[in-house]
Amino acid sequence: MLGAVVVVFWSHVVLQGSYGLRMLEIQVPPSIMRGQPIMLNCTFDLEGDILYSIKWYKNNVEFYRYIPSDQTPGQMYPLKGIYLDSKFPHGPSIYMHKTDLTSEGTYRCEVSAEAPYFQTVMDEKELRVYVLPDRGPTIIGARSRYSIGDTLNVTCMSGPSKPPSFLEWRVNDEEVEHNKITRMSPLRHPDGLQSSMLGLQLHVLPADLRNGVLSLKCIAFISKAYLTTKNEIVATNKPKIAENHATVSHDGPIITGGRLRYAEKNVVNVNCTSVKSHPPAELRWYINDKEASRDYLRVSNPIRFPDGEESTVLGLRFTVQPRHFQRGEMRLKCVATLFKVTNMRSEEMVISSRQESSGLTVVINRNGFNSVHTSSIKLWITVFIAIFLHYR
Ligand SMILES: *[C@@H]1O[C@H](CO)[C@@H](O)[C@H](O)[C@H]1NC(C)=O
Numbered sequence: 001m002l003g004a005v006v007v008v009f010w011s012h013v014v015l016q017g018s019y020g021l022r023m024l025e026i027q028v029p030p031s032i033m034r035g036q037p038i039m040l041n042c043t044f045d046l047e048g049d050i051l052y053s054i055k056w057y058k059n060n061v062e063f064y065r066y067i068p069s070d071q072t073p074g075q076m077y078p079l080k081g082i083y084l085d086s087k088f089p090h091g092p093s094i095y096m097h098k099t100d101l102t103s104e105g106t107y108r109c110e111v112s113a114e115a116p117y118f119q120t121v122m123d124e125k126e127l128r129v130y131v132l133p134d135r136g137p138t139i140i141g142a143r144s145r146y147s148i149g150d151t152l153n154v155t156c157m158s159g160p161s162k163p164p165s166f167l168e169w170r171v172n173d174e175e176v177e178h179n180k181i182t183r184m185s186p187l188r189h190p191d192g193l194q195s196s197m198l199g200l201q202l203h204v205l206p207a208d209l210r211n212g213v214l215s216l217k218c219i220a221f222i223s224k225a226y227l228t229t230k231n232e233i234v235a236t237n238k239p240k241i242a243e244n245h246a247t248v249s250h251d252g253p254i255i256t257g258g259r260l261r262y263a264e265k266n267v268v269n270v271n272c273t274s275v276k277s278h279p280p281a282e283l284r285w286y287i288n289d290k291e292a293s294r295d296y297l298r299v300s301n302p303i304r305f306p307d308g309e310e311s312t313v314l315g316l317r318f319t320v321q322p323r324h325f326q327r328g329e330m331r332l333k334c335v336a337t338l339f340k341v342t343n344m345r346s347e348e349m350v351i352s353s354r355q356e357s358s359g360l361t362v363v364i365n366r367n368g369f370n371s372v373h374t375s376s377i378k379l380w381i382t383v384f385i386a387i388f389l390h391y392r
């Protein structure tokens with residue numbers, strides 16, 4: 001039994017009774033643009049019960065409580081990223097007139113009924129906040145001159161965004177062998193946005209020039225979250241393992257290496273692997289619903305598939321302390337966010353040898369806005385740098 005994993009399907013946590021209060025759904029959009037107002041709805045069926053309270057939480061912290069029998073039925077508790085409109089009659093729905101990056105998180109709605117059953121039901125969903133980059137990717141580190149046989153070493157950097165853009169290099173419009181690509185961690189800006197970075201190292205060889213031209217293109221895929229899925233391990237520190245009803249969320253990320261029981265000073269060493277997608281999914285680990293500290297995370301290389309899709313792998317490693325258990329339980333949750341590409345931007349650098357000038361020209365083409373659906377506006381900024389090629 002050691003090494004076994006108990007995975008609990010978390011999409012709906014519903015206390016089921018044969019009658020009475022029933023949770024239907026919490027309606028939370030998967031992603032919103034930073035600043036955008038939102039209305040979240042909690043839909044439930046009282047089925048004859050009397051409503052006692054509706055409570056709203058973000059990342060397990062209560063920010064609003066509605067108790068119709070109270071003199072002031074609505075209570076707001078200030079919380080970072082929550083901007084409740086004071087004029088809106090909150091309750092089963094809440095309205096935020098604005099949002100920011102800290103509005104992101106897990107939203108939960110908890111509904112309780114009055115006596116005699118005092119039933120409580122809840123549901124939760126993830127909200128992601130995205131910010132589009134205000135500029136396309138840039139190729140940096142290009143030298144002013146290259147000779148045949150030189151090593152070209154350039155980096156593509158995307159404009160700051162959230163999530164960071166997914167970058168890809170194409171040489172002569174073809175995919176590049178992985179040994180020529182250097183993956184780098186994204187650049188984190190103080191405002192919470194990130195710039196992706198992807199390096200390319202290439203020996204400039206005569207065979208690379210197609211009709212005298214070598215083209216290097218960096219493509220940035222800009223995306224927004226459209227789905228979050230999760231899976232969870234529930235471990236105990238008790239000598240006897242509690243009976244866990246285990247079900248697996250099939251589209252959720254896969255957790256491996258987990259155990260059913262951990263004692264103090266044991267090392268938790270688990271991996272979470274997302275389903276394959278393009279762009280690759282983003283993974284996050286939570287310990288008892290609190291996002292795991294960055295020191296606990298182990299970033300691995302993604303698994304690449306022949307069709308170009310990737311599976312992200314994120315490890316979680318830490319030494320168990322008593323504080324990691326709540327009521328004898330430690331819940332390790334892995335949340336995968338899947339993205340849909342909304343548009344693409346690219347920058348191209350062309351190295352060409354021209355017979356007339358018996359030289360080599362570097363051209364940088366910057367594609368401004370390039371929507372996936374409508375190949376609309378193309379903004380070409382062309383810079384010509386003439387450099388001389390030294391034939392040996
Ligand atoms: C909540 O309900 C309102 C009114 O029916 C609707 O406009 C809004 O889109 C709903 N919110 C979500 C996240 O579905």
Ligand SMILES: *[C@@H]1O[C@H](CO)[C@@H](O)[C@H](O)[C@H]1NC(C)=O
Pocket residue numbers: 141153154201
């Ligand atoms: C490429 O350039 C980066 C810095 O821009 C440097 O760290 C790296 O070592 C270089 N790689 C090669 C193969 O020259």
